[in-house]
Amino acid sequence: MTGVYVALGANLDSPERQLDSACMALQQLPRQNSFRVSSYYRSVPMGDVPQPDYVNAVAYFETELAPLELLDALQAIELQQGRQRLVRWGPRTLDLDLLLYGDEQIQTPRLTVPHYGIKSREFVLIPLEELNPSLVLPCGTGIATLITDAMRQSLQLIHP
Ligand SMILES: CC1(C)Nc2nc(N)[nH]c(=O)c2N=C1O
Numbered sequence: 001m002t003g004v005y006v007a008l009g010a011n012l013d014s015p016e017r018q019l020d021s022a023c024m025a026l027q028q029l030p031r032q033n034s035f036r037v038s039s040y041y042r043s044v045p046m047g048d049v050p051q052p053d054y055v056n057a058v059a060y061f062e063t064e065l066a067p068l069e070l071l072d073a074l075q076a077i078e079l080q081q082g083r084q085r086l087v088r089w090g091p092r093t094l095d096l097d098l099l100l101y102g103d104e105q106i107q108t109p110r111l112t113v114p115h116y117g118i119k120s121r122e123f124v125l126i127p128l129e130e131l132n133p134s135l136v137l138p139c140g141t142g143i144a145t146l147i148t149d150a151m152r153q154s155l156q157l158i159h160p
Contacts, residue, residue, distance in 0.1 A: 001033070001062040002102040005131070006074065007115065007124050008037075008057045009095040015055035016040060016158065018081055018094045023059060025077045026096075031064035038127035040158040046121065051091040055158060058099065058127035067101050071111050074098060099124060103138045114138060122151035 006026065010018035019040060027035045037059045045051050063070060074096040081094040099115045106113040114137055118124055125147050128135060135143045 001064055002104075003034075003060065003062050004070065004101050005099040005128060006059045006061075007095070007097040007099050007121075007127075008059060009054050009097075009123065010093060011045065011052045011054040012091050012093045013082065015052075019055055019057055021081060022077055022094055022096060025080070026059055026061065029061075029063065029065065029070075029073055032061050035059065035061040036131060038130040041123060041127060042156040042158050043123040044154065046123070047089040049087060049089050049091075054123065056123035056127065056155075058124065058131055060131050067098070067104070067106055067111055067113065068108070070101070071098060099128070100137070105138050119146050122147075122154050125151060126155050 008019050008022050012018075023035075023037050038057045040055050040057050043054045043056050045054060065073060078094050078096055083092055083094055097115050098111065098113055099118050101113045104113060115124070118137065119141070125143055128143055129147060133144060137143065
């Protein structure tokens with residue numbers, strides 16, 4: 001079993017319900033256990049495409065699925081929940097991004113792990129810290145060193 005962290009994001013079609021459904025689907029994945037999810041946070045859209053605020057969270061679970069099998073499973077859940085890739089960095093019903101796969105560093109045409117935004121996105125770092133304050137990235141950086149007061153103030157806790 002490998003411990004993995006997945007970022008959840010949604011800003012269309014009842015985003016909180018989208019994340020609830022995604023959490024149910026993640027818990028149904030084969031060969032996984034120890035599922036935990038952070039609180040939900042409201043965040044201002046990153047990027048310059050006008051769109052509604054996001055609801056973000058991070059989930060943790062252990063899996064026997066290989067990285068690309070897990071990626072396929074995440075993309076299937078996104079599609080089941082109506083994900084349409086119309087505009088790059090545009091609004092979406094559900095985004096599931098594989099942030100970390102154990103301590104592995106993966107670089108393939110389909111998958112880069114750790115996720116390229118993991119060190120800069122407050123809507124990833126704050127929920128990650130909630131799940132594991134002492135988390136150290138494969139490069140050796142502790143996530144606690146990456147979080148600023150400005151990041152904390154930019155996110156609004158929705159519900160634990
Ligand atoms: C469009 C882009 C880059 N911006 C985001 N902005 C926020 N706040 N949350 C996201 O999940 C998110 N996802 C994205 O893909």
